[in-house]
Amino acid sequence: MGPVFVTDGWRRKALAVVRSLGRAGIRVVVGDTGPIPFAALSRYCGGRARYPSPSTSPDKFAVWLAGHLEQGGYRVCMPLDDDTLEVVLHCRHRLPASVALPFVGQEAFLLARDKASTFELATVLGVPCPATVVPGGPEDLDGVSGQLRFPVLVKPRRSLGSRGIRYVATPEELPRAYLDVHRRFPRPIVQECLPRSGPGLGVSALFNSESELRAVFVHRRIREFPLSGGPSTCRVSVEEPELAETAVRLLKALRWIGVAMVEFKVDLRDGVTKFLEINPRFWGSLPLAIAAGVDFPLLLYRLATEGDVEPVRSYEVGLLGISEYGDLLHLIRGREKGKILRSLLSLDRRTVRLDTLAWDDPLPFFGYPLTRLIGRLARR
Template sequence: MPDTRGYGEEMGAARGRVLVTDGMQRKALAAVRGLHRAGFEVIVGESTRFAPALFSRRAHAWFVYPPPRESPEAFLRVLEGALRRHRCDVLLPMEEETLLVVLGARERLERWARLPFPDRSLIERLRDKGNLAGLALFAGVPVPRTVSVPAGGDPVQAAAALRFPVVVKPRVSTGAYGLRYVDRPENLAGVWASVHARFPGPLIQERLPAGGEARCVTLFLDPEGVVRGAFAHRRLREYPVTGGAGTWRESLHAPAETAAAVRLLRAAGWWGVAHVEFKRDLRDGRFRLLEVNPRFAGSLHLAIESGVDFASLLVRWSLGEAVEAPGYPEGIQARWLLPGDLLAFLARLRQGRFDLDFFRWGGWRLRFDDWGDGDWFAVVGAALAAGPMVTRHEFRRLLWR
């Protein structure tokens, strides 16, 4: 039997029960708060007790599971026990790696709860940036010119038609992880080989000029391709500063990018929630596709605060409710202050840029990913989680990116 120590007391469910995984992530905390606000009881899990969402006052119960990547079978046993014990209606894996493990055991887990996500094979196709470039061309969505290197081939020859600088990127990665920038052709072979050693078969893509605005579109499509939720935002600040997660974001209406994202996802046969990223090419002013994340995005909190609660929309739809895409206002902002926006501020400071607006804390338009909704216990959880994180090599390396 799974270890159920740490579960909260049972009580009658209101609108239904939802199990949310990956409680360390700020998007999980946002989902917990939004689902609670929508009338659901939320069970939240993570591989450590010291996670913000597990401390949230909006969580009905919590549990600790083995790490999904390192111990998938043990993770599934504990997850299955939690679904059964709490009589959950819907399961929402928040991180991509967790989602893939869960979808690999779909039949087993759907005995206990609904899993409103497409097949694993579709997610893996969208994760592959090589497939994505071809799909974008088919759907008529602008994308930076991208080439792959044949097995045993010469990366310099493969990239002969590209304009430098270029970026060497893993076929499967999240955000800026694993990216390497190359300014001159003579440096390409060595950089490509170093990335290839860790991420086999990386792509070579023309790098868009620095300074172009990044816009992101989150969509919820049903299996018929009907848009059940749509939200767009722009990044006011990001980390790493060369291109990464949005640490300060603002809602906006972006009809052209939203239409392009809808075409792309429909061409892929996608349904569910996905996050599509674009960047303006300063050479011609067009927004070009960078990547698709077939999952909830880290910016979920801004969408919820703007009135588009993708987690609740997906859960309600999976339970048979009729849902329509809600409207939202422009100009709502959200900051991921710790550590995201602090790291961005320090990085820009090292470049000689002092962002005075980092010290702006107020205003009716501004929200914070880290706290809000009177949920101060989650802030305590975030502080406790920070201790183990700063001892990790990966986190300390972030400080100097």
């Protein structure tokens, strides 16, 4: 089995990829812009590399990557972040032909990153969405307030986690909030704000080169951090066949290849589960899917090297995945500390899976705070 180059090693999902492939006997080299990628602390990491920033120096990164892949004799390249994957797809023709890149083409990827385009696609397919308006710019805000129920969110068109999102309570606040976001992220969308307490759900999927479904997994969010909206810190594996079918329908319309995760949220006002966005790459809650029996990184590797895999049709339901440091922050900052603490203490340990701490690979858990600090200092 040929080696794999994994980018964005400071991400927790990189650790999940490294462990998945490393435990299968595949050599994994981890790359990042910082000196000590978090995932490189794993015993399953076979090497590390430092590269120019794909976000600020995309051309330098592309040149570096082409040379590194050629010299390293890699079989597969797995970019993990949106910005990195976008640059890699753009320079795909410059990379060694011997290195497999098991991801969708650039056009479909860019469409999936664009919230305005994906909401338009969802509407055409009859998938419920929050009411959304896409102004052409600040000059087109007249009349927007009359089309939406407040409060609303002003969101960058591209998914950036919670970055750039502005909460707007009244119509009077909208022009200034929109302009603030527009200056950093041109032509954002304006969307009604769903009740925060409605549960979020994620449908993760894998497609082969013919856009045929090969694996699907559904999780429900329980807690997240930041509290205002961010990555899940606690989530549970669930069965939602109809929701999974909806997500697959969206991705098939894009002729999807590789992995993606589609996010939904239940609107407590009408009980309807509504589409939020497509994450066109690996996602943060990946460790739970692997623990439940859907080993997306290994399946993707096998798709890249063997051409196809047998479909994974089932997984363990009721497993709880916890991001240890993130859930601790939620507990510290949250208003229901006692309730959350009691629920944690009463958990059946047989159903709990931790994102980072593993007895056969403990160093990443203990080294995580230090690598985060070093990474932030290096990026200044």
